[in-house]
Every structure is written in C-alpha cells, then in structure tokens.
Amino acid sequence: MARRPLTPHWSVELGEEFESRVLDGDLQLVSAGPPVRTVWASVYAPPLEMPLTEILSEARDYPEQLGGGVEVIESASEDELRLAHWYGEEIDGRLQHSLFTYTARRGELVSLTFISDSADDKQWALDTWATLEFQRDPHPESFA
Numbered sequence: 001m002a003r004r005p006l007t008p009h010w011s012v013e014l015g016e017e018f019e020s021r022v023l024d025g026d027l028q029l030v031s032a033g034p035p036v037r038t039v040w041a042s043v044y045a046p047p048l049e050m051p052l053t054e055i056l057s058e059a060r061d062y063p064e065q066l067g068g069g070v071e072v073i074e075s076a077s078e079d080e081l082r083l084a085h086w087y088g089e090e091i092d093g094r095l096q097h098s099l100f101t102y103t104a105r106r107g108e109l110v111s112l113t114f115i116s117d118s119a120d121d122k123q124w125a126l127d128t129w130a131t132l133e134f135q136r137d138p139h140p141e142s143f144a
Helices: 057-066 119-130
Strands: 002-005 010-014 019-023 026-031 037-044 071-076 081-091 094-105 108-116
Touching: 010 037, 010 108, 010 119, 037 119, 057 081, 081 119, 094 119, 108 119
Parallel strands: none
Antiparallel strands: 002 010, 019 026, 026 037, 037 108, 071 081, 081 094, 094 108
C-alpha cells in the first residue's frame, strides 16, 4: 500500500494497482482487479464557522432518499466527524456495492466513494477509509 495525496493536506493509503485520473473535478482511482474496484474522491471547503454536524447534515439524509437496506456507520474524534453509508444496488443488471464516506473537519470535507461488484469488499472499503488522514503540514508529494 502507498500513501496517495488527495490534496496538500489529505491522503489515503491505496494499493499500487490503482490508476488515477481527474473527471469533472473529482479524482477517480480504479483497480482492474480482480476484484474490480473504483474509488471516487471529492474535496470541499465548507465555511470555517460551519459546525461539523451541519456539514454532514445533507449526507445524514441520504439513506432516506435511497429507501431501505442502507447501513449507516459513524465515528467521531476531537477534530473530525465521519459518516458512511453501505448499500447494494442493481446497476445494468448487476449487483454493485458501495460505501459512501464523508469526513468533516473545520473548513474541510472529503467524500470518498468505494464501489465494488463484491459485498466482500466492505471491510476493504472501511479499512481504506480508516487510512484517510489530515496533515496540517503539506505532504511532501503534494500538488503545491
């Protein structure tokens, strides 16, 4: 696993097999597999004064829009609030499993979406999300 910078301050650990490209302002990372895995990364800058719970309020409502069968996962630390939704849906006749994650810090929001054809990839997605880290000093490999 290699630490991949997403921004000068955010990074995540992903296998070397993931190839990346930017599409419509979001970072897409794809591993041809098997299993085929896709990770989408989006970074936002909400107002500094916005409370973390408010930053995640829209994401909290997401399971209601999807209907049933959504597992909600939450965690918090002194500086960070994390929220995720795990669910399966049929796309083009195939069952696809996704973990939608949201990690909020003051003035920062990172959304990582992990997509796989295998329900067994849930733990991989959770473990990878757990490696998402914020570093006050820019990463040496940053884009600055």
